[in-house]
Amino acid sequence: MRVRRPGLVTAALVSLVLSACAGGSSGVGEPVDGQRAPIDHIIVLFLENRAFDHLFGTYPGAEGLAGYRGRQADEKGVTYATLPAPLGRDGKPDPRLPADLPNAPFAMQKFLAPFDPTNNPVHRFYHMQRQYGAGADGVAMGKWVAEGTSGGTTMGYFDRYASPTQWKLADEFVLLDHWFQGIHGGSFANHFYLISAGLARYAEAPAEQRAAGVGPEGRVEKDGEVDPDGWVVNNLDPPYPPQRVPEILRAPQTAPTIADRLDAARITWAWYATGWGGGADAVKQGLVPHHNPFQYVKRIMETPEGLAHIRDASGFTRALREGGLPSVAFVKPHARDNAHAASSTVGAGDRWIAEMVREVMASRYWPRAAIVITYDEGGGWFDHVRPPVVDRFGLGTRVPALIVSPYAKRGFIGRREYDHASVLKLIEWRFGLEPLTERDRRAAAPLEAFDFTQAPRAPVGLP
DSSP: OOOOOOOOOOHHHHTTSOOSOOSSOOSTTOSSOGGGSSOOEEEEEEEOSOOHHHHHTTSTTSSOSTTOOOOOBOTTSOBOSBOOOOBOTTSSBOTTSOTTOBSSOEEGGGTOOTTOOOOOOOOOHHHHHHHTSOOTTSOSSOOTTTTOSSGGGGGEEOOTTTOHHHHHHHHHSEEESSEEOSSSSOHHHHHHHHHHSSOOBOTTOOGGGBOBSOOGGGOOSBOOSBOTTSBBOSOOBOSSSSOOSSOBOOSOBOSOOHHHHHHHTTOOEEEEETTTTOHHHHHHHTOOGGGOGGGGBHHHHTSHHHHTTEEETHHHHHHHHHSOOOSEEEEEOOTTTSOOBTTBOHHHHHHHHHHHHHHHHTSTTGGGEEEEEEESOOTTOOOSSOOOOOBTTBOOOBOOEEEEOTTBOSSEEEOSOEETHHHHHHHHHHHTOOOSSHHHHHSOOOGGGBOTTSOOOOOOOOO
16 A cells, blocks of 8 residues: 655645645656657546446456455444445345345456446545545455445446456556546546646535535535535536536636647647537436536637537547547547446446447557546445545545557556546646646656557457
């Protein structure tokens, strides 16, 4: 377990959103000049809500579940004799799963197929921090069940059977086994962090949306979407339509994002969201507004040139086939394909990854592309590695991350510490851009994944 001690955070640094040290290299001494690297296109496939152990805990050679001996404890610290009954989507015991599972992670595929829907475990900012607490045996990460809402379900994991594409990509390319979500909790905070290396600001948030009585290790007297200092830590829909829920972040965001850096350098980019452009009907069909961080950004949403960067995901595959792929492409699947529990499945997410990677490999762009595949956050699924502490916002749960490229090493497991700011650092390294905050300044770009001295590799067959 690697835990970094947080430094002193001054009020001035907090005002810049996030300022504590994030893990990894600052880029000094890296062997390749990014602007000369044979990578012209960085493609980010950003899925939903799966922890590393949940998908790769049994992958050979990765830091997975083999050596984990901890046990879950209840709210009073008493070790469960067996896991509490796993709960289904209706909050009642799931009849597909045994009610007396041993107090340990369990193989979910013994009972469920990859496309079978499951309960959606809680994955909120303060809950997640409490889940990291020690069980009665003193081992960290012992409160996933007690601080969850899905009983023993959260302890389930899958293997190659459920994610054949991702395991195949790990076999052939690079798996990073210490990649963490940037911010504790759920989707919006981690999507906004992906483009800004910071948190959205809502200083005027109404009292009913604010957390109160915040103590150490995620203890609160009152939960909320916004922390007492005005940082948005849970989900609020964007200030610009389409919107899905009435809880809206009504302050358009003006902090710099990677879009500002790319536009200033005249580097092309796009955010591809399946269903974008369909308005309210698209939301009814599964477009999730809080999964589009640029929908919160004033400069993007209030200018024609800004809005032109948000496109339907069909435009991504069309650009691969017909030409016009931007230098940086973020690709977001539809709710049914994004692997989010309840609305999607592990199998659906894996299938979507296969479809996207095949399209890239079949395109003219493959010889000079790098694909980063990761998940916005752990989704409330158990992972046994306690996240490094860099500040009061994170890092959060360890999530799967893969690097696929003709220059990626073959069958390599990267051991360095990364988080979603590492995506920004990779973009900044390649295109010579300045960082946005101290988080991406100090993050490591996943350069250990590449060997630029090798001849470009040919595409591989996928399941």
